[in-house]
Amino acid sequence: VIGVSRVGEDGCIVYGGNSMAVSPSGEVLVEMGRREGVSLVDINPDEVGDVRRKIDVLSDRRPEVYSL
DSSP states (O other): OEEOOOEEEETTEEEEOOOEEEOTTSOEEEEOTTSOOOOOOOOOTHHHHHHHHHSOGGGGOOHHHHOO
């Protein structure tokens, strides 16, 4: 997951920043904090499949609860 957020001030509004990239296993790959900047991060798309196989969230679905 990559989340970007504005940083700095605009009039009386203060933006918090803290943009980050997090791997499918939950490891924070980069965290920008409250500073403006650019960062590069290596992403391994194969890791998504690996984590999905280990944590089978789809088996917990209950379609009968929300079916029309």
